[in-house]
Amino acid sequence: MNEFVQGLRLWFAPERIREEGDTPDYRFSLANERTFLAWIRTALALIGGGFAVDQFLPELAWGVRAGLALALLAAGVLCALRAVNHWVRCERAMRRGEDLPVSRFPTLLALAVAVVAVAMVVVVLFGWEGR
Amino acid sequence: MTTAGRDPGLQPERTRLAWRRTTLSCTVVALLAVRQALHGGAGPAAIVAVSLSALAWLGFLRVAHLRVLGMGTARPRLLSARGALTAAACTVALAVFATAMLF
Structure with missing residues (x-):
């Protein structure tokens, strides 16, 4: 938890990242930036899916539609x-020469997407229409 | 852009294209937001919603454009945390508008 707060502080005071460790090869930083962008695109795709479900x-039925859209959003x-x-933590780990952080977030996200997909299949099969 | 100091992996170019892809994704979502806002006609609330969506899109576009310009050198500087935060904030803002428009 303490580490989380520390990371959160780094979000708003990025110059602190530069205080520790050595500057990594710029190519590694750019690769980290591309990973960040890939996650942002994933987020945008999920949000777009939320809009699409609603539109x-x-x-x-309204409840089913709102539930699915809210889950995606x-x-x-x-x-x-x-x-x-994740971007901040990777950047810091590279500066300190530590291992890159591992995370169970991809698994959780995959499970959430799977749940939404199964819900859609059920909706399509049993046709919960607004009656 | 100097050819002598350029790295063979073309990292700056790849990063620039990643920003462009992300901007395009953001544009699609912003267009969906506008479509949603105008669904019930063009009342005052719809105008506000369209303006806010446009603002979020412009914020993202600004960060992306500055970053794409920054990629023009052989050794680009580190992405600023403010840029990363703005990009994420604009994404979250679009999601919040979507939630608000559900009800």
Whole structure:
């Protein structure tokens, strides 16, 4: 938890990253930046999916539609915030010469997407229309 | 861009293209947001929603554009944390608008 707070402080005071360790090869930093962007795109795709569920499935009951959209949007928000956190932690680990941080976030995200997909299959099969 | 000091992996170019892809994704989401906002007609609330979505999109575009310009050198500087935070904040803002427009 303490480490999380420390990481959070780094979000808003990035010059602190430069105080410790050595500057890594710029190519590694750029690769880290591309990973960050890939996560941001994942977040945007999830948010776009949330919009799409709401706009292109009007025959679904409101509760089902809102639930699916909210699940996708929440996953998108988490993904975007986590992208910044992971980027900062990787940058710091590279400066300190430590191993890169491991995380169970990809697994959780995959499970969440799988749940949404199964929910969609159920909706399509049993046709929960707004009646 | 100097050819002598350029790394063979073309890292700056790849990073620049990654920013461009991400900007395009953001544009698609912003267009979906505008479509959603205008769904119920163009009332005052819809105008506010469209403006806020456009603002989030412009914020993202600004960060991406500055970064793409920064990639023009052989040895680009580190992405600033403010840039990363702004990009993430614009993404989150679009999600918040989507949630607000659900109700």
